[in-house]
Amino acid sequence: MSLVLIPAYEPDDRLVALVTSLLPQYPVLVVDDGSGPDYAAVFSECARAGARVVHHTHNRGKGAALRTGFSIAERDLAGEDVVTADADGQHTPADIARVAEALEAARPAPALVDAGAASAGAGSGSRAGSGTAVASSISFASPAPAAPAIVLGVRSFTGPVPLRSRAGNAFTRRMFRLATGRDVRDTQTGLRGFPARVLPWLRSLPGDRFEYEFRMLLAAPGAGIDLVEVPISTIYLDENSSSHFRPLADSARIYAPLLRFSASALLAFLVDTVLLVVLQAATGWLLLSVVLARVASSGMNFAINRGLVFGAGREVPLRTAAARYFSLAALLLTASFGMLTALTDAGFATLPAKIVTDLTLFAVSFSVQRAVVFAPVPTTLRSRTHARE
Numbered sequence: 001m002s003l004v005l006i007p008a009y010e011p012d013d014r015l016v017a018l019v020t021s022l023l024p025q026y027p028v029l030v031v032d033d034g035s036g037p038d039y040a041a042v043f044s045e046c047a048r049a050g051a052r053v054v055h056h057t058h059n060r061g062k063g064a065a066l067r068t069g070f071s072i073a074e075r076d077l078a079g080e081d082v083v084t085a086d087a088d089g090q091h092t093p094a095d096i097a098r099v100a101e102a103l104e105a106a107r108p109a110p111a112l113v114d115a116g117a118a119s120a121g122a123g124s125g126s127r128a129g130s131g132t133a134v135a136s137s138i139s140f141a142s143p144a145p146a147a148p149a150i151v152l153g154v155r156s157f158t159g160p161v162p163l164r165s166r167a168g169n170a171f172t173r174r175m176f177r178l179a180t181g182r183d184v185r186d187t188q189t190g191l192r193g194f195p196a197r198v199l200p201w202l203r204s205l206p207g208d209r210f211e212y213e214f215r216m217l218l219a220a221p222g223a224g225i226d227l228v229e230v231p232i233s234t235i236y237l238d239e240n241s242s243s244h245f246r247p248l249a250d251s252a253r254i255y256a257p258l259l260r261f262s263a264s265a266l267l268a269f270l271v272d273t274v275l276l277v278v279l280q281a282a283t284g285w286l287l288l289s290v291v292l293a294r295v296a297s298s299g300m301n302f303a304i305n306r307g308l309v310f311g312a313g314r315e316v317p318l319r320t321a322a323a324r325y326f327s328l329a330a331l332l333l334t335a336s337f338g339m340l341t342a343l344t345d346a347g348f349a350t351l352p353a354k355i356v357t358d359l360t361l362f363a364v365s366f367s368v369q370r371a372v373v374f375a376p377v378p379t380t381l382r383s384r385t386h387a388r389e
Contacts, residue, residue, distance in 0.1 A: 002026060002081040002100040002193065003073050007042075009033040009067035014089035021093045023050045026083075026100070031069050034059035058110060063212025067203050074199040081107075082199065086190040091153070097233035102230045103193035106149040148198050149217075149226040151199045152184065153191030155234040168374060176217060184227060187217055191232060199226060221374030224317045261366050264304045269358055272297035286344070290337050297331045309375035324373040332361055 004026045008015055019028050028051040032043050047053045055067065066084060073082050083100050085091040172187045190213065194202060201223055207215045220227060275293035279288060302325045306314065316324075336357050341352035 002083045002103060003077055004028045004096060004100075005031070005066070005069040005073065005082050005084045006087050007031045007062050007069065007084070008087035009059060009062075010035045010039055011042050011087045013042070016049065017085040018085070018087070018091075018093070019046045019051045020049050020088065022088060022096065025097070027050070027077075028085075029054070029069055029072060032056060033065040033067040061212075062208035063210070064208040066212060069155065069201045070215075072204050074196070074203070077379075079196050081336065082194045084190060084192050090235045090301065091191045092233060092235070095153055098232065098311050099151050099191055099193045099230055102228060103149075103195065106151060106226075106228055107195065107325070117373075129302060147226050148195045149228045150195075150220060151193035151228045151230055152186065152200070152230045153189050153193075153232040153233060154184070154186035155189065158183075170215065176214075182227070183191050184217065185229060187214060189232075201225075218308045218370065219375075222371040256336070259371075260309045261305070264301055265362060265365070267304070268297040268301035271274070271300060273351070273354055273360075277350065280350060282330055285341070285352075286335050288335065294329065294333050294336070298326065302326075302329075305369060305376060310370060316374055325369070328365070328368050328373055332365060335361060 004022050006015065006018070006028065008030055010034075015030070019030065022028050028042065028046075030046050032039070032053060032055040034056040035043070043053050043055070052072075054072065056068070058222050069084075073080055079099075083096055083103065112119060128368065151335050173184065176187045186319045186371050192213075203220060204214065205212065205216055217227065255260065256282050272293045275296055276289050279289035281290055283289060294334055302322065305325075306316075306318075339357040339360065340350075340353050343356060348356075
């Protein structure tokens with residue numbers, strides 16, 4: 001049975017109604033993210049209904065509240081899967097149950113072994129012709145470790161959806177596809193299911209506010225974690241007025257990895273472009289100019305990305321990260337030269353051809369650097385089996 005974790009900041013009676021409807025079927029943990037004394041009555045009602053309620057002394061953000069819940073689940077309910085839901089009434093008990101069921105279905109099934117047949121085969125020489133019947137029994141063997149999966153309750157965004165919610169999800173969806181090459185229909189959903197084995201990984205991710213949920217999706221492929229989508233209802237109450245999402249500040253946090261990468265890539269692009277134009281003018285040799293310009297800009301870009309853009313990059317040994325990065329750089333260099341040659345042969349000037357080429361390869365570079373170059377090897381996740389098994 002999954003634990004339902006609900007982070008809450010300044011909630012109303014909708015939280016109490018949700019908790020009450022869930023408790024007959026699921027244990028519920030509510031994390032009060034520093035709502036203050038004005039909301040103590042709401043949390044007291046949740047506790048009286050049977051939920052476990054823990055409190056932050058001050059507002060630390062949704063990401064911090066989720067990590068608090070994950071820590072409690074891992075410590076006190078070892079082996080229990082966790083389903084997260086929002087406190088504002090957007091997630092129905094039926095949809096929460098749907099995600100919990102999908103989480104259960106994604107767990108690898110134990111393999112069947114015919115123990116009787118195995119023992120009969122092992123001892124067939126001594127019993128041959130004896131006429132003694134051998135009883136066949138079935139036992140369960142532990143399956144080989146499979147990739148864990150995060151279950152996402154995804155909305156269709158049909159019907160009356162607030163403009164900022166529709167536009168925000170559309171933009172984040174495109175950014176996520178640009179970064180990972182994968183299309184997730186609802187990157188901002190708070191209804192998610194997590195197998196128990198990924199809780200230590202979830203606690204290690206950075207981010208204290210709304211950006212935490214987006215970062216986990218970006219980091220999941222590099223950690224060997226699948227994403228499974230389950231359709232849920234699209235519900236917005238009172239134009240989503242109860243949301244504590246701050247469009248400017250929280251959007252900046254969410255898109256920070258992409259913005260940092262873009263800034264680093266822009267700086268490398270400027271260095272690369274200036275050097276390319278200068279070197280080609282001086283030598284008249286396109287290949288030499290491309291190689292020298294790319295070596296200089298790549299060295300600078302590697303140092304910035306490892307130290308500032310991808311936080312996990314510092315955990316990868318320097319030699320390993322450098323080998324991955326410059327292998328990627330060599331591939332991109334080959335692609336860049338091929339595209340530049342094709343475009344200039346087609347009549348484009350060097351500078352416009354350079355711009356088109358680098359924009360085309362931008363998405364590929366970001367995805368591979370995040371998922372491969374600066375991603376620690378996820379052996380702990382792939383080798384860990386469920387505590388329940």
